[in-house]
Amino acid sequence: RYALNYKKLPFKTVFIEYCDVETELKKLGIPPSGVRPDKSGPFYTSPSIIDHITNTPVTDSYKIAEYLDKAYPSTPPLIPKGSEAFQAAFYDQFLPLIRPLFPFLLPKIPTVLNPRSVEYYASTRQAWFGKPLSEMEPKGEARVEAWKKVEAAFDTFHGWLSKSSGPFFMGETISFADFVVAAMLKGFGVCAGFESEEFKQILALNNGRWKKFLDDLEPYASAKN
Numbered sequence: 001r002y003a004l005n006y007k008k009l010p011f012k013t014v015f016i017e018y019c020d021v022e023t024e025l026k027k028l029g030i031p032p033s034g035v036r037p038d039k040s041g042p043f044y045t046s047p048s049i050i051d052h053i054t055n056t057p058v059t060d061s062y063k064i065a066e067y068l069d070k071a072y073p074s075t076p077p078l079i080p081k082g083s084e085a086f087q088a089a090f091y092d093q094f095l096p097l098i099r100p101l102f103p104f105l106l107p108k109i110p111t112v113l114n115p116r117s118v119e120y121y122a123s124t125r126q127a128w129f130g131k132p133l134s135e136m137e138p139k140g141e142a143r144v145e146a147w148k149k150v151e152a153a154f155d156t157f158h159g160w161l162s163k164s165s166g167p168f169f170m171g172e173t174i175s176f177a178d179f180v181v182a183a184m185l186k187g188f189g190v191c192a193g194f195e196s197e198e199f200k201q202i203l204a205l206n207n208g209r210w211k212k213f214l215d216d217l218e219p220y221a222s223a224k225n
Helices: 002-007 018-028 061-071 084-112 115-129 140-162 176-192 197-220
Strands: 048-051 056-059
Touching: 002 061, 002 176, 002 197, 018 115, 048 061, 056 061, 061 084, 061 176, 084 115, 084 140, 084 176, 140 197, 176 197
Parallel strands: none
Antiparallel strands: 048 056
16 A cells, blocks of 8 residues: 555555455455465465456565556656666565564464454464464563564664665655565554554664654555545
């Protein structure tokens, strides 16, 4: 929705139960975005879109950005000309870098799910990662050390942004890379709670950079068109 709002393209958000994502996407002809973490089969994920003007289904954030730029060239680009290699490299490195946040994020996702989806989410993640959600989040001294890795990830993003001439990765120009980071921040806030200590700690990192970063992109965050 960041991308669609930025481009000012009309859209309708359809919310699907977590446990129904694969079934519903198959019905709509939306392809899988990859393979499940345990390699047991294709992985159907959100976000996914269907462009009803061209009857085109697209999944995976990067592919969606590429598609929207190609299909609607008169709108502000998500991947500005000349930045293709940077955007691709950023997306490739983003998940490995932000992975330390996952032990703090994944156990919190059930708090925003309905009961049927909670059961599905808990059982599939236990099968994929070999431990129940209750054991994923580190505790005690291990938690302190694990959180340092989260901070290190944001230090890396901060270092990259510090070389920019503006508040975004491409200076004053908003691009796909900015929305990738903003979406992760927003998602963590939804699951952990926007008033949670953890979320506040992240926003305060790097002299409050991430609070300002989210605030700057808030005009494009609405789920309503």
